[in-house]
Amino acid sequence: MRTALKLVLLLALAGAVVAGAAAWWLHRPMGTGPGGPALELSIEPGTTPRGVAQAVALAGAQVSPDLLAWWFRLSGQDRRLRAGSYEITAEMSPRQLLRMLVRGEESLRTITLVEGWNWRQVRQALAKADQLRAETSGLDDAELMARLGRPGQSPEGRFYPDTYSYGKGSSDLAVLARALKAMDRQQQLAWDARQSGLPLQSPQEVLILASIIEKETGQGADRPLISAVFHNRLRIGMRLQTDPTVIYGLGESFDGNLRRIHLTTDTPWNTYTRAGLPPTPIAMPGKAALMAAVQPASSRALYFVAKGDGSSHFSESLDEHNRAVNRYQRGR
Known part of the structure; x- marks a missing residue:
């Protein structure tokens, strides 16, 4: 009897030791080698x-x-x-x-696509992203969009500017797919929220106009007024005459100095030489620009000029606009 009791006690003690050792092991730092990286x-x-x-x-x-x-x-x-x-x-x-x-x-990394970036800047950011697998590096634009299920569509402006998280070794194509779906959602939300009677025929035209508003805006509060100017011009068949579209059409040849000859050099995106909207967006618009495109301010303005502090002066007549140009651009 005493032998059996001793055996039970020994087994209980052994169990306690094992349980204690297991508990110690489970809570003990594993360590990561010399220096602990x-x-x-x-x-x-x-x-x-x-x-x-x-x-x-x-x-x-x-x-x-x-x-x-x-x-x-x-x-x-x-x-x-x-x-x-x-x-x-x-x-x-x-x-x-x-x-x-x-x-x-x-353990996630992030990449930020910035409002107003063009497609070339997006590709550069993808190439520099930390631990992001460059699945698109050997693809031209047409092949890339086909891989994303949008054959024949331009990639310009199609990706929503935001910060995206990804795991090490994730594909840049997967990040683009998420940004593409995000822009689809925001574009549809804007289209559904549009004012009646706008001279826009499709969500794609909303995206194009929003991209121009994005590039023209110095202060966020001006977006609805800038939108109003463009809508007013579209309604009467007046050319948009917006510099960012000209610059976009010049591509990588643009040296940062917009000259008069550029305004008269025709490209599909030159809104000085061509009426209506350009064929594609010129950048990635954010949510505010998308909503401004479909909800312009109530204004009869046809012109605006940068005041030098980020804001713009809006005019209904050419005479008033010329005076504003002299004041804010020429210092007269």
Whole structure:
């Protein structure tokens, strides 16, 4: 009887020791090697729990992959581990690691597409983005848009300016797909909110006009008035005569100095030589520019000129406009 009691006590003691050791191990920082740098962990879709444990060890974490795989299985959450890009810190314990993998708390990078950027600037930003896989680098514009499901469509202005998060090794095409869908949503919201009687025939024309408003606006409060000027001109068949469209048509040859000869050099985007809207947007408009395009201010103005402080002066007549040009541009 005494022998049986001793055996029970020994087993209980051994169990307590094992439980204590397990608890200590689960809460103990794994460590990330000399100097303790953060480690990057990439888990591909379909990786088994044991494969995840091995990937953690191969990434440099000071932990037994066998023990880690045992912990994943014992927790009952081994089938809930998510693929993705993660960061393992020197202070992270096996328990914290499991929580991060189950929640899918990825280590993300970001890329910001800025309002008013043209397509060339977007491609440059994608090429410079940290840890973003350049799937589009060998594609021309037509091939790229076909891959995005928009064959025959120009990429200019089609991507919504915003900050997008992505995991290490994500495709730049996937980021563009998200930005494309975001612009689709904002463009449709603007189209649905349009005033009646506007001289715009489609959501695409909204996007084109919004891109011009975006490039012409120095102060946000002026957007509805700038929109009104363009709508008033479109209604009476007056050319838009807006410098940003001319500059866009010049492309990379533009040196930053707009000359009179540029205004008379015809391109599809020169709104001094051609009536109506240009064939494509000239930049990425933001939400405010999109809404201004469909909700112009109530104004009879046909002209505006920059005042030098970011705002514009609006005029209903050419005489008034010329006086404003002399005042604000020529200092007379």
